[in-house]
Amino acid sequence: MPRVLVDAAAVPADRGALTRYVDGLVAALHRVGADIAVACQRADAERYRRLAPSATVIPGPVSITNRAARLAWEQSSLPLLARQAGADVIHAPYYSIPLGSGVPTVVTVHDATWFAEADQHGPRASFFRSATRTAVRRAKRVIVPSKATRDELVRVLSADPTSIDVAYHGVDLALFHPPSEDEIRRAALRLGLHGQPYVAFLGNLDPRKNVPNLIRGFASAVKTLDKPPALVIGGGVHENDVDAACREVEATVRVIRPGYLHGPDLPGFLGGALVVAFPSRGEGFGLPVLEAMACGAPVLTTHRTSLPEVGGDAVAYTEPDADSIAGALGQLLASAERRRQLQEAGLARAREFTWDASAEAHLSSYQRAME
Structure with a gap:
């Protein structure tokens, strides 16, 4: 089995999707007996020691909290750390690689989507397009989380499909689970809902997430209801027209924007919607x-x-325009039975995605890189 240095230094402080990927993967690699070292920011060192007690954890310099400094460190110091750690493979889990x-x-x-949907990403797209081109050309193997991305x-x-490995993400069932009534109540209390039912969105608010059309579609779907639910938009803020969409809706339509939500609140927030x-x-x-x-x-x-x-057959689908969202959302709000069916199907579907299975797919990719 190869010894792998995982570069976790790019993990941001907001504990978003990248964090959940690296945390879930590192913990699962430990569980399946992989031989790993983890390079990370100093503030994260203790967490990785807890997640993977068998791993060698290597904190980087304080300066790599700055993005430009981290990218320079990646090129100059990470290869040296790999040699010192006796690594057979470096895993760069976020687009850029040491050359x-x-x-x-x-x-x-x-x-x-940085390529076909560049206008939906804003100024970050040029960096990620460049990093992706270089990584696909220079890395021994490329791991992607879906066949669509491959x-x-x-x-x-024109990437070589034989050099790309699909490894689906898993889900942390200790964090994301059907909530208790107390968890639902606490989340609702922190959001100021006071018993009002709600539709939830969770994610960053960059243009491709399509939040303005969600707001418009939601407003149309609930406009004739005597007691309409609220729309709660959880997540960080990027440049977009979310504010403008909120101003368009009638005063009777309640849109709540709590910003970033902490991990312990997520089961109650999502499961209570x-x-x-x-x-x-x-x-x-x-x-x-x-x-x-x-x-x-x-x-x-x-x-x-x-x-x-x-999602497979366990979710409902809509086109991304506001009218389609209004129609699909209206149908779900009108049918408690359909929502119950989706709840049951979704729970069963989610159990198919495990970090241990993802770790095994990653290990296969590491082995192919050595060969």
């Missing part, structure tokens, strides 16, 4: 859909890119 490591490198490319890399970059709506225009995987299903929430998403691979 002169002398050690086979495996890279995770999470998303290829196919898109082949289409837009009438519907979790995630009408994204495109995803590399769609972790919010999987996590909502694991919390027992009925999910509404789109047919775009990887989302049907995650």
